[in-house]
Amino acid sequence: NIHMKMTRQHFQAQADLCADILTNLSQSVSLTLGHIDDVIESFCDMCAPTNPQFDRNRFRSWVLEKLELS
Secondary structure, X not given: OOOOOOOHHHHHHHHXXXXXXXXXXXXXXXXXXXXXXXHHXXXXXXXXXXXXXXXXXXXXXXXXXXXXXX
Protein backbone atom coordinates (compact mmCIF):
# COMPACT_ATOMS: atom_id res chain seq x y z
CA ASN A 1 0.00 0.00 0.00
CA ILE A 2 1.07 3.58 -0.59
CA HIS A 3 1.80 5.92 2.32
CA MET A 4 1.18 9.59 1.64
CA LYS A 5 3.70 12.00 3.08
CA MET A 6 1.81 14.48 5.20
CA THR A 7 2.69 18.16 4.88
CA ARG A 8 2.50 21.15 7.20
CA GLN A 9 -1.02 21.85 5.92
CA HIS A 10 -2.06 18.31 6.87
CA PHE A 11 -0.52 18.71 10.33
CA GLN A 12 -2.29 22.04 10.85
CA ALA A 13 -5.60 20.47 9.85
CA GLN A 14 -4.94 17.58 12.27
CA ALA A 15 -4.07 20.06 15.05
CA ASP A 16 -7.29 21.99 14.39
CA LEU A 17 -9.24 18.71 14.51
CA CYS A 18 -7.49 17.75 17.76
CA ALA A 19 -8.37 21.11 19.31
CA ASP A 20 -11.99 20.82 18.12
CA ILE A 21 -12.29 17.34 19.65
CA LEU A 22 -10.84 18.57 22.94
CA THR A 23 -13.15 21.61 22.95
CA ASN A 24 -16.21 19.42 22.36
CA LEU A 25 -15.07 16.90 24.96
CA SER A 26 -14.46 19.61 27.57
CA GLN A 27 -18.13 20.65 27.34
CA SER A 28 -19.18 17.36 28.95
CA VAL A 29 -16.05 16.15 30.77
CA SER A 30 -13.62 17.99 33.03
CA LEU A 31 -10.29 17.72 31.21
CA THR A 32 -6.94 18.13 32.95
CA LEU A 33 -3.81 19.23 31.11
CA GLY A 34 -2.72 15.58 31.44
CA HIS A 35 -5.79 14.43 29.51
CA ILE A 36 -5.18 17.10 26.89
CA ASP A 37 -1.54 16.06 26.55
CA ASP A 38 -2.56 12.40 26.15
CA VAL A 39 -4.87 13.27 23.24
CA ILE A 40 -2.24 15.52 21.64
CA GLU A 41 0.36 12.75 21.96
CA SER A 42 -2.01 10.29 20.27
CA PHE A 43 -2.33 12.66 17.32
CA CYS A 44 1.46 13.12 17.27
CA ASP A 45 1.99 9.36 17.29
CA MET A 46 -0.18 9.17 14.18
CA CYS A 47 1.48 12.10 12.39
CA ALA A 48 5.15 11.51 13.23
CA PRO A 49 5.74 8.45 11.01
CA THR A 50 4.37 10.28 7.96
CA ASN A 51 7.12 12.91 7.78
CA PRO A 52 10.58 13.08 9.38
CA GLN A 53 10.17 16.87 9.67
CA PHE A 54 7.11 16.54 11.93
CA ASP A 55 7.58 18.68 15.06
CA ARG A 56 5.67 17.48 18.13
CA ASN A 57 6.32 20.71 20.03
CA ARG A 58 5.00 22.85 17.17
CA PHE A 59 1.92 20.61 16.90
CA ARG A 60 1.29 20.84 20.65
CA SER A 61 1.74 24.63 20.60
CA TRP A 62 -0.72 24.94 17.70
CA VAL A 63 -3.37 22.93 19.57
CA LEU A 64 -2.86 24.76 22.88
CA GLU A 65 -2.98 28.12 21.13
CA LYS A 66 -6.28 27.18 19.49
CA LEU A 67 -7.56 26.07 22.92
CA GLU A 68 -6.24 29.37 24.32
CA LEU A 69 -4.10 27.47 26.84
CA SER A 70 -0.69 28.66 25.63
